[in-house]
Amino acid sequence: MQRTHLHDEDQQVAAVLDHEIRRQSEGMELIPSENYVSQAVLEALGSEFTNKYSEGYPGKRYYGGQEFTDDVENLAIERAKQLFHCDHANVQPLSGAPANVATYFAWLEPGDTVLGMDLGHGGHLTHGHPVTYISKIFNFVRYKIGNLETGEIDYDNLRAMALEHKPKIILAGFSAYPRSYDYDKFAEIAKEVGAVAMADMAHIAGLIAGGVLPNPFDHGFHIITTTTHKTLRGPRGGMILSQGKVGNPLKKPEKTIENLPTLIDRSVFPGFQGGPHMSNTAAKAVAFGEALKPEFKVYAQQVLDNAKALADELMKLGCKLVTNGTDNHLMLIDTVTSWGLTGDVVETVLDRVNMTLNKNGIPDDKNPPYTPSGVRLGTPAMTTRGMKEDEMRKIAQYIRKAVDHRDDEGTLKNLQQEVKEFCLQYPVPESHG
Ligand code: DSN
Numbered sequence: 001m002q003r004t005h006l007h008d009e010d011q012q013v014a015a016v017l018d019h020e021i022r023r024q025s026e027g028m029e030l031i032p033s034e035n036y037v038s039q040a041v042l043e044a045l046g047s048e049f050t051n052k053y054s055e056g057y058p059g060k061r062y063y064g065g066q067e068f069t070d071d072v073e074n075l076a077i078e079r080a081k082q083l084f085h086c087d088h089a090n091v092q093p094l095s096g097a098p099a100n101v102a103t104y105f106a107w108l109e110p111g112d113t114v115l116g117m118d119l120g121h122g123g124h125l126t127h128g129h130p131v132t133y134i135s136k137i138f139n140f141v142r143y144k145i146g147n148l149e150t151g152e153i154d155y156d157n158l159r160a161m162a163l164e165h166k167p168k169i170i171l172a173g174f175s176a177y178p179r180s181y182d183y184d185k186f187a188e189i190a191k192e193v194g195a196v197a198m199a200d201m202a203h204i205a206g207l208i209a210g211g212v213l214p215n216p217f218d219h220g221f222h223i224i225t226t227t228t229h230k231t232l233r234g235p236r237g238g239m240i241l242s243q244g245k246v247g248n249p250l251k252k253p254e255k256t257i258e259n260l261p262t263l264i265d266r267s268v269f270p271g272f273q274g275g276p277h278m279s280n281t282a283a284k285a286v287a288f289g290e291a292l293k294p295e296f297k298v299y300a301q302q303v304l305d306n307a308k309a310l311a312d313e314l315m316k317l318g319c320k321l322v323t324n325g326t327d328n329h330l331m332l333i334d335t336v337t338s339w340g341l342t343g344d345v346v347e348t349v350l351d352r353v354n355m356t357l358n359k360n361g362i363p364d365d366k367n368p369p370y371t372p373s374g375v376r377l378g379t380p381a382m383t384t385r386g387m388k389e390d391e392m393r394k395i396a397q398y399i400r401k402a403v404d405h406r407d408d409e410g411t412l413k414n415l416q417q418e419v420k421e422f423c424l425q426y427p428v429p430e431s432h433g
Helices: 004-009 011-026 039-045 067-084 096-107 155-165 183-193 205-209 257-272 278-291 294-316 335-339 343-352 380-384 389-404 409-424
Strands: 088-090 113-117 139-143 169-173 196-200 223-227 238-242 330-334 358-360 374-378
Touching: 004 011, 011 409, 039 278, 067 088, 067 205, 067 238, 067 278, 088 257, 096 169, 096 196, 096 223, 096 238, 096 257, 113 155, 139 155, 155 183, 169 183, 183 196, 205 294, 238 257, 294 330, 294 380, 294 389, 330 335, 335 343, 335 374, 343 358, 343 374, 343 389, 343 409, 380 389, 389 409
Parallel strands: 113 139, 113 169, 169 196, 196 223
Antiparallel strands: 088 238, 223 238, 330 374, 358 374
16 A cells, blocks of 8 residues: 555654554464455545544434445445344444443343353453453353363353343353354353343454354344454454344334344444444445455365364474364463463564464463463464465474574574565465455
8 A cells, every 4th residue: 555645744653654564564473363454445444434423323313424424334234234144233333342332231231140251261351351340330240161171161051050140141252262152052041041142253253254153143142243353354343233123223212132233223322432433334344345255255264274274283293272272263372281381471482583472361370361371373364364274384383493492592583584484475465355
């Protein structure tokens, strides 16, 4: 993308941006929640839509001049509905956390209970961790992985917890769980206790859109929240999808499951947010259009195949993976068991050789979050750059070599050069098909 104005008018920001662009292209991006958007998405994101205020929804705005903001938001909504097979899409949440909070406020009253996955076992902060503000408003009860060797949830225990705590929402979703859920079981338990079944699929939205992982809506879920920038490969942002009757957001509907779409619209705006970021909405529309193309299915399948290859090779090289493998795009290395090192140490060593991943807690971690016992990594970004299974095996070997030679400056320097040359063979693509 030409950025002549930026280079002419603000050399300081331009220089920092140039460094970041180089870092992204010369480095191995293994953080499972990151990806590379197309130039088309970047252009929409950097577009004149950023100049426009548009509180409200298409056809029902509180400012004039909305002919084209309505068009672009409608495009994003229709494409999202087509991708995820649902009745309604609210594309205005600024990111995943606001999407979750707006959803809670759409359905819950203060003090109501949500049954969600424990952060330490892979859940997200916004699923009710005590450090969050929402945990002071709603009552969050947390379930854990039942079998740490396989990663399976104990559904009998989940049901027992639901019967005991009578949640209004049962939440399936994660930011660090390498296995699949049994959505039928979640939906069945939710039905039994009269709860709404909600999935936070931020990490796997692209894999669902690509048809390589099950869609919770096909299994009786009522609501899906997501970010748009992870496997879905769109701009940084959020979205709430739901099933039900789409009503007039200007009129307060009765609180029924059928009315969830309208309750959600009213909760996002005016309940929680002000003006949506329309350049972001435009970029979401572009990304959803890309995800509707057949090439995206091929990408999604390759993300999964690559994750399996990477996990297998890491295990062959002696790494202990949490749950001993992966069913999705991410995996967690128990770095304390594998190498006697905390995750922060491994993250720093890999940063030195141009490989980026993140330190992460493991289930029932005895170490604190800033110096946890593991790292989290995944395949979405390097798959976008065209890497396949052979390259994944090589990545596992680079990781092992860097950790083994962590105190040997010479080896790390040579390895950094090798990783850089390897990455440059797979340029960041300008277009996604
Ligand atoms: N920060 C996101 C992730 O990396 O998974 C979740 O919010």
